[in-house]
Amino acid sequence: MNGNSYLNCSDEGFRHHLREEHRQLNEELDQLNACCLGQQECDVQTDWNTLRDRVHRLRDNIVHHFREEEEGSCLDEAVARRPTLAPEAREIEREHPELLTELDGLISWLDDEPVAEASLQSAKRRLNVFAENLRRHELREDALIRRGVGAFGVDD
Ligand SMILES: [Fe+2]
Numbered sequence: 001m002n003g004n005s006y007l008n009c010s011d012e013g014f015r016h017h018l019r020e021e022h023r024q025l026n027e028e029l030d031q032l033n034a035c036c037l038g039q040q041e042c043d044v045q046t047d048w049n050t051l052r053d054r055v056h057r058l059r060d061n062i063v064h065h066f067r068e069e070e071e072g073s074c075l076d077e078a079v080a081r082r083p084t085l086a087p088e089a090r091e092i093e094r095e096h097p098e099l100l101t102e103l104d105g106l107i108s109w110l111d112d113e114p115v116a117e118a119s120l121q122s123a124k125r126r127l128n129v130f131a132e133n134l135r136r137h138e139l140r141e142d143a144l145i146r147r148g149v150g151a152f153g154v155d156d
């Protein structure tokens with residue numbers, strides 16, 4: 001936990017903001033998945049560049065999102081209110097660096113791989129695996145915060 005006072009998980013507005021960020025990340029993952037990969041009318045080099053740009057933007061957004069979550073200390077607060085959640089909260093926390101390492105590996109691979117149709121298909125498969133891992137993380141996180149702190153917003 002750290003002392004960034006404007007981020008506070010007790011505040012319903014902040015929880016709502018986090019939920020909105022989860023929704024936006026999900027949308028970004030859908031856009032990546034829909035990226036024009038391997039379709040006949042598409043140029044492989046253009047697709048590759050688009051994909052790389054989007055993956056880099058996704059990384060920036062994820063870094064920002066994880067930092068806000070850590071500063072807002074929602075998992076800590078959930079544990080403070082319901083101590084039995086501690087083991088799961090620590091597991092979820094450990095996933096932040098793991099997910100970033102996974103994404104960085106993917107970015108390095110995209111940087112080094114020669115641009116080709118087969119590489120685009122591999123990139124899409126690898127991205128789908130990462131997207132699944134990130135979605136699973138966010139769902140676990142949502143569920144744990146809801147159990148410990150309460151709903152994310154009025155329309156929950
Ligand atoms: Fe998270």
Ligand SMILES: [Fe+2]
Nearest residue numbers: 022069138141
């Ligand atoms: Fe999250």
